[in-house]
Amino acid sequence: MEPAPYQIRDISLLFVEDEIEARDMLSRMLGMNYPGLTLYVAENGVAGLEIFRRMRPEIVMTDINMPLMNGIAMSREIKQIEPEATIVAVTAHSDTSYLLSAIEIGIDHYVLKPVNYEELFGVIDKVVDKIMLKRLVGEQLEQIRRREQQLSEAQKVAHLGSWEWDAQSGQAVCSDELYRILGLEPGTVPPSYRAFLERVHPADRDTLEKGVAQAIDGRQALSFQYFRIVRPDGSPRIVRGQLEVNFAESGEPVSMIGTCHDVTEQKGAEAALRASEQRFARIFQATPDLLSITSAADGLYIEVNRAFLKALGHQLSEVIGHTAPELGIWVDERERQVMLQALQNQGEVRDLEVRFKSRSGRQFVGLVSAEPIEIDGRECVLTLFKDISERKRLEEARARLAAIVESSDDAIMATDAEGIITSWNAGAEKVFGYSAQEMKGRHLSFLAPPERKEEISRLRQGIPDEEQVTHFDTVHITKDGTRIYVSLTISPIRSADGTMVGTSCIARDVTERTQMEEIIKHQAQHDTLTDLPNRKLFMDFLALELAQARRNRRSLAVLFMDLDHFKQINDTLGHAAGDLLLQGVAQRLKRCVRESDTVARIGGDEFNVLMPDLIQSDDVGKVVGKIMGVFEAPFLLDNVEVNAATSVGISMFPEDGDSSEELVQKADSAMYVAKQSSGSSYQFYNDEINIRTVARQKMERMLRAAVQKGELELLYQPQVRIDTGRVVGAEALLRWRHPERGVLLPAQFLAVAEETGAIIPIGEWVIFNACAQMKKWQAQGFGFAVTVNLSNREFRQPNLLELTSRALAQTGLSPHALELEVSEKGIMGNVDYSLRNMRRLTEMGVGFSVDDFGVGASSLHWIKQLPIGKLKIDRSFIRDIVTEPNDLAVVSAVICMSHNLKMKVNAVGVETQEQLALIRSHGCDEMQGELVSGPLPPLEFEKLVANM
Template structure:
């Protein structure tokens, strides 16, 4: 009774003490009888007052358990505490409404050895939520693809994530505690100080692009966002940096920028960059009253090399050309590639036109030096047109147009030269464009047609063949010289359709003559180098023969020396295919080009045709006689037939017959004739059938 009395006397004191605590408290005896509790305990659960007054702790616990996520575990733990009476037990449990409590049960012994259990409860919901938020935040930071670096106000790195390790190449153990200057190149220190002053004032910087150092001082391009880091009181204690590697993007941007302004093959400025530099150059020339020059450079017969040896060789040759041109002009000048084999040289400041001529001469000289491209030794020349500001034009368009016209004039004068612009060239250029325009519709308008010139055996006078020659009756303007329209057709690519059409017309006419006129000779058709370079050229020829019904042995194709001098293997292969079908091949205008005798032996050639420029001076000119004698002797030694073109006099014919030249062709016998006229001419002769 005494102990119970002592306990009852101490309860008021205990009650006052537990009301002052920050935890919800409940005191029970060893059997679970409620001895006292504070108001916070009641508010935390909450528990009806009548239940607290009349019920045991076990009844209260049963009521409370219904509010928890795992009531069974809660009640089981209570029973264990009462059974074991351990000095201290700790637990955490969750309510269904999301609250989280910490619970601590301590066994206390009062005076007289009376033991009681003191149950304390603390609401840790906010703390748990904060811990969960921090854990989520840490997980987000760690899983971020962006590098996140945190540093204090002294620039010491305090933490960073895995992406930062990958970006900068340092392990966390290597870098944390080190200065952030480890990651910053010297030229970025001023920028870093300026940004940190902004951070200290509470501002942030968004997505600025800069350069940082990877481990080993390797520069990397990054986009950085820097924000201030504050403590719980709102004081700025450091900065967090989010860095994204933009090296690949920068490289892509630079590549796009490069492709927009530079030629991808040669690395020279392209048309767009040239236009910008021309604009600036013209503005300066106008402001300071000086001249500038525009040189339009076109490589002579480059297409022949490109198509014969392939685009890979052609591309390497263009690179070599670009290198030579750049090394020839001043650093302040611009060498640009427009496309294909066309280049522009902009001389930013000259005193007189003579300066431009000097540069053109240097370019022509350096470009004509031999090129060694893989196993090929190649020769190349260039035609150059020159326009001068302000004499030849006061804007970029005029200068370009006039330099282009000048270049075509240089080509027309024999290539491998330069030509200044003059007013007359404008009309020439316009006429050339007009010629090309009309030529495009000439086939559809039936303006292209063949004429035929007989070929004669000198010893017998027998007609051994006829050469088909292309003519153009331009609508409203009469006949156009082949020397005018054939180069235009070749440059524009129209020669492919014109040539195939003409070949079919000639084959069809020859077949009809064989059937109706008892004509036994061959029909000779000129083939452009552009046609011969077609990959399917042999197919085009064989198809024409099949469609027209002409026997292959009755067709002779005439090609110039320039055809056989480029792409020897490809040319030889095509010639072998044509020869295997019985088609004859002749070298036209022989002696005017640069054929090698060793090459001639490789080709399936049946005839050499001596150019009329040598025949014209016979028999008086000693040099002409010597050249023709040599050609005839060479042809005979190689087992080839030799024909002389442009024979106009009996004296020429006698000389040719005396040196064993077998065949001839020219005005002495007949001019080129329309088909009906050719048929009438045949009938007037007693031989040739």
């Protein structure tokens, strides 16, 4: 077992550092990594020098840049007091001036900040090993020297264990020293050769006896025989024995004289020295740094370690006996000369940054240290090269990262394990307004408003258990008190053993984005014109209130409102005025409902009101009464007073339904009934409405299927030239042969078709079939045109031009044989659109007539600009023309105006000769009505034309 005379507690270290955090951290790390180390701590060079004078520690670890006395000045004083003291500089300074100053005063090691603890502890390990090895070797050498001196003195004065044996008596005489070696008190055991042999170790006894016998037989002295003695207490001693035999003339031995030298300690020292040499060799070879021993005289390599050969790519045989320049391992020969010069001037070199290159040409940066040593009397140099290429790369990467962090617009922060801010970049200062000096040392939750501090603390508590990044949006407060929305990302910083030692935080100001998202969310749920909730939000509210009503067993009401005659107002005064009316209605509705009620605009001129938590049924009537009342006062639209009215339908929960969709649909049905009855009224949903709604829905389904089932047909009413009596046109009139109700007139189903959109496919069927029929009549020689009625919705369809062109092309009908009849109201709905579409169709050759002229409120300014070929006077004026002078006056005025505008006039609904005579007398061009014929099927129409 190897002796270990020294422990680390025999070594003391002085640590000098002015920064409290760095001093505390390194002190704790030293205590943890070197238990038993005597540690002295000072906050500056003056205090450190005072401690050194009193305690004389073996190792001094110091910062360079400190107040009162810097590390260079303190180290210079320490070296003067104790040149053998080992000094390790730990500093952020790495420039040449500090390096040269450190070399000049003899600082042994140089470690850069930020501290790489692995590197620092590697340096301290080397220093401790060196101190312990130096002590051990020195002690052992001193023991060897002392033993050799004692041996020399013993030889001079015969101070050895000695004995003399008489052959005749068999007795021996022993010196006191021999008794001591044997572990006996002088004279306690009768001395004899046999008694001496009993003290010899059994394993060595036979060898000793053989040696003595050989000495007697060979008549020569027994020199330096080593054997072990076992003392009475069982402890072994190693002795070196020597004897000389005296012979009689007869050749018989008469006596023997001998000495025994106890060499136990010497042998132990020799074993320790061999163990030390072996340990040094193992350390030399196992060191990961590049180690070499060269001759001081010529620079030839004497020994290198495995790391040296591996890093540089050479074989041992290629290195030993050669020099560094021969191997070409220095990138710059000048760096080697600087090292040699420093070695010569200061006696050693510590952590000089140089560059080496391998046999393959790979270059790497390292720190070289060198000091002279003596091996077997030969002056040599021990050189250590530490590869710091990776560290340099990491430092450069760290510098680049630091630059990126500082240039980022995002707030990038770091905290310790307790959430205390330790790092704060320029982006954080820009986002929050606080400087790094103001924020370092504060808790991360300092930025959170009072109601969010618990949220931050709770999220941080969960981070140690999380493997991934924590990301969430929250609110922070800037230095000027402004609340901003931030997107915060927190990730753990872990030590090598996985323990969380801090967090990194990235905060991005997303206030504008959040506000825009809120605006977009608001717009997605609200009507942009009135800022009322839209249909989706209304239905969400309704679903929530329904769930609440079920739990509390309360009632609620849904109101469905539709403005009366809104389209007429919109068409007459324009869309801008219509928008103002909708906004005005919204404002009045919000003022007349309860605070718990919800007013929503569903679309167009339709509004919904949700009235939850009803206790008395009268509550609905009171609110509806207020709603109807707000329409009593006119609305001011761009300085024009406009009277408006509304129809309201009401459904109740739970009486009328249990779902949101059902309640809204039934309120809609009730509103439809209110509007159909008189308008400007309200209607509660009831069973009768349900019956009518079901019937209306059934009609809608059957109407959509009527085209495919062939249930539609066209009848034709002749249009007659009054002055000649000839048929000059045929108006196509639609009929529906209902499978259950028989033949239905347009008035019985077109309203439903308009509302549901079924009018579009029906209208296409009408125009195609009318054109096809007219094409047949053209083949028969009929030269008149067919008139097709367009509903307002058909007239406003974007594809009207394309549809008409396609019908003419597919049927082969000339455009001049087609006349489209539109209502006065349909034209005035969008005059610009009407003018553009009508002009394109008339350019093709298609004619236009206006139906029900005089009923609407069209502007003559626009009528005269439209390409209208014929005006049709509504039958309401013709019916009483004989008895009502006013009707006759209107008819006369329309005829006169039309002729002045180069338009023809057709009187609709002529049933008597008296009516015919009056319109003829006022110059009316055409007529149609029962006086000539009602609508006829094509074959009967053909017969009528043939007979006229």
